[in-house]
Amino acid sequence: MRVLLETTYGDLNYRGTNERGQSIQMSGSKEAVSPMETVLLAAAGCSSIDVEMILKKMRQEVNSISVVIDGTRADEVPAVFTKIHLHYIINGNVKEGKARKAVEMSMEQYCSVSMMLAKSVEITHSFEVISPGLNDNI
Amino acid sequence: MRVLLETTYGDLNYRGTNERGQSIQMSGSKEAVSPMETVLLAAAGCSSIDVEMILKKMRQEVNSISVVIDGTRADEVPAVFTKIHLHYIINGNVKEGKARKAVEMSMEQYCSVSMMLAKSVEITHSFEVISPGLNDNI
Numbered sequence: 001m002r003v004l005l006e007t008t009y010g011d012l013n014y015r016g017t018n019e020r021g022q023s024i025q026m027s028g029s030k031e032a033v034s035p036m037e038t039v040l041l042a043a044a045g046c047s048s049i050d051v052e053m054i055l056k057k058m059r060q061e062v063n064s065i066s067v068v069i070d071g072t073r074a075d076e077v078p079a080v081f082t083k084i085h086l087h088y089i090i091n092g093n094v095k096e097g098k099a100r101k102a103v104e105m106s107m108e109q110y111c112s113v114s115m116m117l118a119k120s121v122e123i124t125h126s127f128e129v130i131s132p133g134l135n136d137n138i
Numbered sequence: 139m140r141v142l143l144e145t146t147y148g149d150l151n152y153r154g155t156n157e158r159g160q161s162i163q164m165s166g167s168k169e170a171v172s173p174m175e176t177v178l179l180a181a182a183g184c185s186s187i188d189v190e191m192i193l194k195k196m197r198q199e200v201n202s203i204s205v206v207i208d209g210t211r212a213d214e215v216p217a218v219f220t221k222i223h224l225h226y227i228i229n230g231n232v233k234e235g236k237a238r239k240a241v242e243m244s245m246e247q248y249c250s251v252s253m254m255l256a257k258s259v260e261i262t263h264s265f266e267v268i269s270p271g272l273n274d275n276i
Binding site for chain 2 (some may be wrong): 001003004005006007011012014016018020022023024025026028030031032033034035036037038039040041042043044046048049051053063064065066067068069070071072073077080081084108110111112113115116117119121122131134136
């Protein structure tokens with residue numbers, strides 16, 4: 001797998017591009033997402049893709065998945081993450097037991113990004129299922 | 139540090155947003171950069187920002203920095219990276235010794251992203267300096 005990073009404009013601004021020509025912007029001067037924010041998003045993205053695929057294989061009806069990711073950084077340099085918490089919000093007709101199983105399978109077996117980070121960072125997770133049927137009687 | 143990931147449209151497509159409202163797109167269905175590509179770009183982004191800042195502190199004239207990043211993945215699941223190589227291309231009036239020092243300082247002391255990955259992945263690097271003066275006589 002090959003990707004390319006390049007200076008765009010001004011100070012500390014970069015564009016990263018993959019072999020299909022798709023790109024993301026990153027910045028060290030607050031003009032775009034920072035590399036450390038990007039790592040948190042990559043971990044959540046990798047895992048959400050797993051969870052979505054696993055739940056669909058389980059014939060659950062997933063409308064959307066959101067993840068709130070909190071990263072705690074070391075005080076000294078390098079300011080690596082010491083803890084990462086992922087909170088999954090799964091919207092759809094999804095059984096809670098299936099959601100738990102899907103999230104656990106991702107975090108323990110499939111998600112390459114969090115597996116790599118877990119060698120040096122404590123990664124925890126929680127989840128909730130929001131069923132569209134819940135509001136039907138309101 | 140908090141970031142949010144959300145389903146956008148279709149299957150396996152996500153948008154990640156930071157607290158300033160800046161975002162990146164990721165996809166598990168080839169419609170945007172993948173999470174594993176994103177991790178490689180975050181490592182290079184983090185390090186390029188270091189290198190740019192260090193070289194500017196060394197009063198070197200940096201025009202642009204590009205990084206070609208190659209990631210080798212495990213054959214089995216989880217298909218984590220086993221090796222990552224970063225090749226820095228530094229354009230500007232930059233002394234080679236200063237460039238070497240800047241890249242080494244980033245990889246060995248400052249770059250939080252590669253420090254975290256280095257616990258589980260073999261990370262190597264190389265660099266070249268392209269001086270604008272080189273073509274003056276052609």
